[in-house]
Amino acid sequence: MHVKHLLLIATLALAACASNEPSDENLSEADLYRQAQSALDGKSYTNAVTKLKALESRYPFGRYAEQAQLELIYAYYKNGEPEAAKSAAERFIRLHPQHPSVDYAYYLKGLAAFDQDRGLMARFLPLEMSKRDPGAARDSYNEFARLTNRYPNSRYAPDAKQRMIYLRNVLAAYEVHVGNYYLKRNAYVSAANRGRYVVENFQETPAVGDGLALMVEAYQRLRLNDLADTSLAALKLNYPQHPSLVDGEFVPREKGDDERSWLAKATLGLIETDAPLPPGETRASQDVQRQFQDAEEALPEELKVDEPAKRSWWSRLTFGLFD
Structure with missing residues (x-):
């Protein structure tokens, strides 16, 4: 028998088997x-999303409707x-504010914002979180704060509180990063205001010394x-080991106007003859990175997002389009 005949028989057999499987339209709620x-x-989350959406749309008042909405958050x-x-x-919280598991919805909403920066660019480029737009970090902090305030005895509250500490450090380190940018551009009033904002609003974070x-x-x-x-005086008293203090004397981070090259002055610091230290490379940002790793390791196994396998140079070059 020719190979093409064998392929035809196999194709027909598969089609017959598939036709015997009931479609979603013919499935019961259970x-x-x-x-x-x-x-x-089976960690087939795309398929799970499809099934859960079908379940919710076909049986909106069924016995599994609320549970399907809750598990749809997890699947996404x-x-x-x-x-x-x-x-x-948000939809689940709005529809079921008194549900026994509504704290889980708050927790997953906070986690979704927490991991939002881990998108396409973060997968392929070594981006430092303290230098990125803090919008997602602020959203995550607010969601975890709502959870801990409304449900202090929730099983998810301890983990949420730990993540709030990390997120607060991220937000503080971001303010330091912006302050260093202003300092580099000779915008000294703005730099001083950023530093004072960190000191006044982010006490007990590693960034206070940098502020x-x-x-x-x-x-x-x-x-x-x-x-x-x-x-x-406050810096020496509270942070005697700060990198800006050398033998008890303060060492400025940036050169003064009289110390800058003519090229740096003409370009407002955009082009330097000597490569400056990258803004944001502070003790605070290093501590934040370490805390992120600790928080990620503390995440329960069932909530960890599956990491992509090690990628080839071709995969990175094509942004994963030809994996």
Whole structure:
């Protein structure tokens, strides 16, 4: 028998088997829910999303409707769709504010925002979180804060509180990063204001020392000696090991106008003859990175997003289009 005949028979057999499988339209509510659970157990999250959406649309008042809505949040989150997960969580919270598991919806909404930066660019480029737009971090912090305030005894509250500490450090480190940018551009008033904002609003974060150092340098450049001396005294008292202090003396991060090259002055610091230290490379940002790793490792196994396998140079070059 020719190979093409064998292929034809195999194709017809597969088609016959597929035709015997009931379609979603013919499945009962219990069967749909069972298949959705099977897809979740098998980590087939795209298929799980399809089954759960079909279950909710076909049986909106069925016995599994609320559970399907809740598990749809989880399926979106595990499938790497943070926006869809947040929308599904918002919908569940709005429809079922008194549901026994509504705290889980708040928690997953916070996690979705927490992992939102882990998108396409973050997969292929080494981006530092303290230098990125803090919108997602702020959203995640707010969601975890709602969870801990409304449901302090929730089983998810302890983990949410730990993530809030990390997120607060991220937001503080971002303010330091912006302050260093202003300092580099000679915008000393703005740099001092950023430093003061960190000191006043982010106490007990690693960035407070960097905020004080920002204030010292900015006030020195502005020749506001009293404010500079006060900030320096606070820095020496509370952070004697800060990198800006060498043998007890303050060492400015940036060169003054009289020390900058003519090229740096003409381009407002955009082009330097000597490569400056990257803004944001501070002790605070290093601590934030370490805390992120700790928080990620503490995440329960069932909530961890599956990491992509190690990618080839061709995959990276084509952004994964030809994996």
